[in-house]
Amino acid sequence: MYYIIFHNDQLLLHDGALPQGEVPPVAIPEGAHLHTLPDLDGEACRAFCISTPLTPLTPEITFTPLRASYDVLPLSHYLMAGKARELMHFDDTVRYCSVCGAPMHWHTDISKVCQSCKREVWPSIATAIIVLITRGDEVLLVRARNFRRPYYGLVAGFLETGETLEECVRREVKEETNLEVKNIRYFGNQPWPYPSGQMVGFTAEYAGGELRVQDEELTDANFFHRDHLPEIPHKLSMARILIDAWLESHGHEV
Ligand SMILES: [Zn+2]
Incomplete structure (x- = not known):
């Protein structure tokens, strides 16, 4: 056991x-x-x-x-x-029913049920996209306000209702950096239990627009040459997996 x-x-x-x-x-x-x-x-x-x-x-x-x-x-x-x-x-x-207010009790290994109205609920998973945007030998890296450490990461954000993942990529990139992207391609995904998310990774290419940082979420955004990257996230994260894969695809040791 x-x-x-x-x-x-x-x-x-x-x-x-x-x-x-x-x-x-x-x-x-x-x-x-x-x-x-x-x-x-x-x-x-x-x-x-x-x-x-x-x-x-x-x-x-x-x-x-x-x-x-x-x-x-x-x-x-x-x-x-x-x-x-x-x-x-x-x-x-999830301790009380959001419909009738009665206590929720465990029902299966992965769900709870309301003792009164019998509504069954499962953990809700927040889906987020994260995207590596390239421009030739450069990659777009951003510094989020909520990063505790001074490293750069990738544009990321939560999926909204009624939106495809690709639309989410376009919207987040536009909102955070004012850029347009093309050739959006699925890369991979990973559970992100902080506290209950799913990170869906994409790659894309710069298509146009002038870089303008959204002040509320970012402190900096810039294209960095692959030979001169700033501090990047830990190996655990989808951001780092995307960056490493990009560096490797250019024949660089990581
Ligand atoms: Zn209920």
């Missing part, structure tokens, strides 16, 4: 890995929901959260932010921990 145990966004690791065994390394708090997740490496997998901070019980137990666990866990374990975190977020934020 694998155990995925969170204290807020901090994942419990045992000897730097997901704890494994018949019993979890810390007790399941009374009243905590024990989540049943899909099997992991052919073994059953459960998850729960602890609300009180722990002083480490043994030297083997450490806590690490989910993002940082990407660097130490196998990818499948990181992704499963992300799924667990999304279910915990759902549990925390």
Whole structure:
């Protein structure tokens, strides 16, 4: 049995890995929901959260932010921990029925149901696009106001209702940078459990327009030559995966 145990966004690791065994390394708090997740490496997998901070019980137990666990866990374990975190977020934020106000209770492993009107709800996933825009040997990088660190990333934004993903790409690029793009191509996607998103990556080419930064969201936007890039995001992110793929396609070592 694998155990995925969170204290807020901090994942419990045992000897730097997901704890494994018949019993979890810390007790399941009374009243905590024990989540049943899909099997992991052919073994059953459960998850729960602890609300009180722990002083480490043994030297083997450490806590690490989910993002940082990407660097130490196998990818499948990181992704499963992300799924667990999304279910915990759902549990925390969907407690009452939004139609009749009655309490919601767990119904299946991934849904809750209203005790009164029987409405069933699943975690809502926020879909966002992220796009790598090139102009010859240059790439458009932006600095978002909400980035905690001084690195540059890619234009990104949430999908709106009634919009295709490609329309979302055009709209976000126009809103944030005033540019037009062409040859929009799907690249790949990844779950983004911060707290419950799906990042859909695209590539596109500069088509026209004069670069003008949208002050509310960005502090800077510029085309950078592939040989002179500023600090770019961590390996975990779709932004970095897109940038690395672009650099590699130009025969550059990353
Ligand atoms: Zn209801």
